[in-house]
Amino acid sequence: MIVEVPFRPLAVDQSDVRYAHGPDSARQPGVPVGRTVEFDWNDSVVYPGTSRKFWVHLPAQYDPSCPAALMVFQDGRWYLDPDGEVRAAIVLDNLVHRGDIPVTVGVFVDPGVHAGAGEPRCRNVEYDAFDDRYATFLLTEIIPQVTDRYSITQNSNGWGICGGSSGGNCAFTAAWLRPDTFRRVICCLSSFVQMPDGNPYPELIRSVPRKPLRIFMQAGHRDLRWNERERNWLASNLHVAAALAEAGYDFRLVLGDGGHSPNHGGVLLPDALRWLWRPMDPGGADARG
Structure with missing residues (x-):
C-alpha cells in the first residue's frame, strides 16, 4: 500500500527548528485518563547509596486478568510531564484507547541521586x-516492584525501553545486553559519544549474530558537534544506524532538523510506538506480547 505524505516545506535554518505536537500528544475528548502511581526507591544494591523516584502509569483499559505490555522510560519525570516535550502518559492513553498499541503499562524511572555528594546526580554514570x-x-530492583503489584506479560516481545540523549544509549545498551527481556527500543539523539570508551556499537553490530530487536532511532541534523571530527553526536547516531542497516535489523531512523532538544523525539513518540508495536511482516509471528 502506498502512503501519501502531505507536502511540507523544508526549514531553511536547520538549527532553530521546533516541531508542532500532533493530536496524540494532547488529551482528547472521550479518551479515559489512566492512573499514575509514584514510588520511592532508596534501597539499591546495584547503585548503593542512591535514591530516586519512579512512576507507574496504568491506562484506563488495564485489566489485572489480562497481562499488559511494559514500556520503560528513562528520565521518568521529564517524560511524564504533561506540559513537556514528550507527554508519554498522554500518548499511551490515546494510543491504547484506539487500539494502536496493546494495553501498555509505562514505567518512568528517574536517574539516581547521592545525597550530600559533590555531584549528586548519577545520570551519566548510570x-x-x-x-x-x-x-x-x-x-532486579524496579520492575519487580511493578510485577508484584500489576499484571505484566512475561513474553519478552511485550517489553520495550525508551530514552533520549544519554537515556537513548542507555535504552540501546539495556536491550543489546539483555535482548531476552527488552526487545523493542526507542532511542532519540543518543549520546553514544559519551560512553566511557567510545561508541562500541558500529563494530559490535556488524560482528555478532543479529539480535531479536526492533529499534526506532531519531537523530538531529544539528545535534551537538554536528560538523566536528571528534565526539560528533549526529555522526555517531548515523554510524549506528548504518551498522543496523548492514546487519539486517528491523529498525527505523528518522532524521530531523534542530539541535539537542527532546522536541522532535517527543513529537514522534506516538508514531514511534505505533511502529514499534506493529505486527511482524507477513509470514512472521505477531510482534505483540
Whole structure:
C-alpha cells in the first residue's frame, strides 16, 4: 500500500527548528485518563547509596486478568510531564484507547541521586556505561516492584525501553545486553559519544549474530558537534544506524532538523510506538506480547 505524505516545506535554518505536537500528544475528548502511581526507591544494591523516584502509569483499559505490555522510560519525570516535550502518559492513553498499541503499562524511572555528594546526580554514570548494571538494576530492583503489584506479560516481545540523549544509549545498551527481556527500543539523539570508551556499537553490530530487536532511532541534523571530527553526536547516531542497516535489523531512523532538544523525539513518540508495536511482516509471528 502506498502512503501519501502531505507536502511540507523544508526549514531553511536547520538549527532553530521546533516541531508542532500532533493530536496524540494532547488529551482528547472521550479518551479515559489512566492512573499514575509514584514510588520511592532508596534501597539499591546495584547503585548503593542512591535514591530516586519512579512512576507507574496504568491506562484506563488495564485489566489485572489480562497481562499488559511494559514500556520503560528513562528520565521518568521529564517524560511524564504533561506540559513537556514528550507527554508519554498522554500518548499511551490515546494510543491504547484506539487500539494502536496493546494495553501498555509505562514505567518512568528517574536517574539516581547521592545525597550530600559533590555531584549528586548519577545520570551519566548510570546511562552512559557500557555494562549490564542498569539493565540488572531495572530487572532486579524496579520492575519487580511493578510485577508484584500489576499484571505484566512475561513474553519478552511485550517489553520495550525508551530514552533520549544519554537515556537513548542507555535504552540501546539495556536491550543489546539483555535482548531476552527488552526487545523493542526507542532511542532519540543518543549520546553514544559519551560512553566511557567510545561508541562500541558500529563494530559490535556488524560482528555478532543479529539480535531479536526492533529499534526506532531519531537523530538531529544539528545535534551537538554536528560538523566536528571528534565526539560528533549526529555522526555517531548515523554510524549506528548504518551498522543496523548492514546487519539486517528491523529498525527505523528518522532524521530531523534542530539541535539537542527532546522536541522532535517527543513529537514522534506516538508514531514511534505505533511502529514499534506493529505486527511482524507477513509470514512472521505477531510482534505483540
